[in-house]
Amino acid sequence: MPLGAVIEKELRMFFRYPLRVFSAVLVGIVFLLQFVFFGQAVLGGRYSQLLASSTGIGDYPTYALIGYVLWWLSVSPMEAYVWGIRRELQRGTFETSVAAPIRITELLLGLALSWLLMDSVLMMVVFVFGVLIFHISLSLPVVLKSLPVLLLSFLSFLGFGLIFAGLVMMFKNIGPFAQIFEFSMLFFSGVFFPLNVMPRGVVLFSQIFPLTHSVTAIRAIFTGKTYAEVLPSISWLLILVLFYWITGYALFRWAEKTTRVMGYGGY
Amino acid sequence: MHAIDVRELRKSYPKKIPLPFRKVEWIEAVKGISFRVRKGELFGLLGPNGAGKTTTIKILTTLLEPSGGSAEVLGYDIRKDAREIRKRINLVAEGERTLYWRLSAYENLKYFARIYYVPKNEEKERIEQLLRLVGLWERRNDLVMNYSRGMKQRLAIAKALINDPEVLFLDEPTLGLDVQSAVFVREFIRKLVDEQKKTVLLTTHYMAEAEELCDRIAIIDHGKIIALDTPSGLKRLVKGEDAVQIRVRDLSFQGIKSLPWKLVIVKEDAERGTVTLRGHVSEEDLPKVVESLVKTGAKILSVEQKEPTLEDVFIKLTGRALRD
Numbered sequence A: 001m002p003l004g005a006v007i008e009k010e011l012r013m014f015f016r017y018p019l020r021v022f023s024a025v026l027v028g029i030v031f032l033l034q035f036v037f038f039g040q041a042v043l044g045g046r047y048s049q050l051l052a053s054s055t056g057i058g059d060y061p062t063y064a065l066i067g068y069v070l071w072w073l074s075v076s077p078m079e080a081y082v083w084g085i086r087r088e089l090q091r092g093t094f095e096t097s098v099a100a101p102i103r104i105t106e107l108l109l110g111l112a113l114s115w116l117l118m119d120s121v122l123m124m125v126v127f128v129f130g131v132l133i134f135h136i137s138l139s140l141p142v143v144l145k146s147l148p149v150l151l152l153s154f155l156s157f158l159g160f161g162l163i164f165a166g167l168v169m170m171f172k173n174i175g176p177f178a179q180i181f182e183f184s185m186l187f188f189s190g191v192f193f194p195l196n197v198m199p200r201g202v203v204l205f206s207q208i209f210p211l212t213h214s215v216t217a218i219r220a221i222f223t224g225k226t227y228a229e230v231l232p233s234i235s236w237l238l239i240l241v242l243f244y245w246i247t248g249y250a251l252f253r254w255a256e257k258t259t260r261v262m263g264y265g266g267y
Numbered sequence B: 001m002h003a004i005d006v007r008e009l010r011k012s013y014p015k016k017i018p019l020p021f022r023k024v025e026w027i028e029a030v031k032g033i034s035f036r037v038r039k040g041e042l043f044g045l046l047g048p049n050g051a052g053k054t055t056t057i058k059i060l061t062t063l064l065e066p067s068g069g070s071a072e073v074l075g076y077d078i079r080k081d082a083r084e085i086r087k088r089i090n091l092v093a094e095g096e097r098t099l100y101w102r103l104s105a106y107e108n109l110k111y112f113a114r115i116y117y118v119p120k121n122e123e124k125e126r127i128e129q130l131l132r133l134v135g136l137w138e139r140r141n142d143l144v145m146n147y148s149r150g151m152k153q154r155l156a157i158a159k160a161l162i163n164d165p166e167v168l169f170l171d172e173p174t175l176g177l178d179v180q181s182a183v184f185v186r187e188f189i190r191k192l193v194d195e196q197k198k199t200v201l202l203t204t205h206y207m208a209e210a211e212e213l214c215d216r217i218a219i220i221d222h223g224k225i226i227a228l229d230t231p232s233g234l235k236r237l238v239k240g241e242d243a244v245q246i247r248v249r250d251l252s253f254q255g256i257k258s259l260p261w262k263l264v265i266v267k268e269d270a271e272r273g274t275v276t277l278r279g280h281v282s283e284e285d286l287p288k289v290v291e292s293l294v295k296t297g298a299k300i301l302s303v304e305q306k307e308p309t310l311e312d313v314f315i316k317l318t319g320r321a322l323r324d
Ligand SMILES: Nc1ncnc2c1ncn2[C@@H]1O[C@H](COP(=O)(O)OP(=O)(O)O)[C@@H](O)[C@H]1O
Pocket: A262, A263, A265, A267, B013, B014, B027, B028, B029, B047, B048, B049, B050, B051, B052, B053, B054, B055, B056
């Protein structure tokens, strides 16, 4: 299957350099530690009554670890497009692939899926690391129960990323712009501190990020809530999946048409 | 049916991204060209840098949207049937980095075999056969980044054959290659046409390459085709005219402009400070030309009479030299 070929190619290139994989894991861990220790310093300890009352999870490392891992995964498809496509556009390999009869959407999806896969492996390592050093209590049923929500989140992240696929083809260098988005999600989606300390406008605005709902749902499941109890978040995710896939796809089609007028080259 | 049928094809590039409601200026790169390539023909687009060769190839391989005119490849419309065309053609794009340098030759071909829908049961055999054909089988597991320029190009050609295409587009296939690799590539292309009955459209700005290789040549300049014929047919345009090549030192450019004969610079050797001029000068005029050049202060190093080549055709048609 051509989609499989794209994924295989990407994974091969990524795992070809063990040192790069190792450094990616290291960056993931260092970033996490920094945030957790900073948060604990601010809270004056590991447990926070405020956190518990507003989010249901009072244990800061657990709270931050979930948020952090999901944030990393949520920007993965976006990064695949912003950096992955840009790299291939610059080198000229993008055009070689586009010239093949494979559908361009399949090409892009393959790219995003492979980055998501790589980041999932990466974040699995970081998650396990976090669980061990912060002594986070975990149970298998909870982990299993969060998987379907995680899958739905992935779908929404992929759709969200699609917006950037079109933009990068047209504008080529949108890395800095995308980074603003990534960091605003870090702050506006309740990754390291609860959203309700934010002004109401920000809270409303944050609803458009799939990450916001994904984090809420998975944290709730970790505290033992049922699917029925997290239904609002899941409904939001479903709506956003539809919304981003449709808008992302339409935007992408338009960008593709424009690109075929301008040329895929580095101009 | 022709393999390629191009009618009044035009292409303008926007200077800025053409967003809705934004006024943009357009650069005309291809200005209404028409030509037909027969099945099994090796057809060349010959022209200087910026003539519109790459643009034409990208339109015909459905990578670019034309601004006007129409074209069919194997009977399929380039606008409507892009996917059908893509399945039946392939291309070697311009430049060195058209394949994945961080993959091996084998991995590259495997990837392209899949995205070109090569049947799974033929994949292995086809890849091996192609790698042997271009002489890379022994090095199949090396990363492409460790290949020489010539090896990379041979791999690019193998990739272009992965779907057993009926029509092959080659954009400056010998550009930047060492002499030996260029010879290999040229012979290889000729064999594809002679033995495998492929149709090839190639672009080049090397006169000799076009002349040696192509069944027919379209000379393209500033986005227009200014002549189209077999190499011998094109040379008939300058038949009976004596081509003279004069190598001089210390040439003053003003000096040659004031001469009543059209001489163009075909080569400049900055290191030695020499310039090679070429033009159509009759035997009677030759001493006068030399004399005038000496008067402008140039030192004559050599004067040679040459068989007319495509270079002379280009000079005659455009008044300019087609230089690298
Ligand atoms: N993507 C592009 N955007 C804007 N101008 C372009 C683009 N590609 C080519 N051009 C311009 O179009 C003209 C023809 O270019 P090209 O087709 O690459 O010529 P050739 O391949 O014969 O050297 C040149 O003037 C070039 O600068």
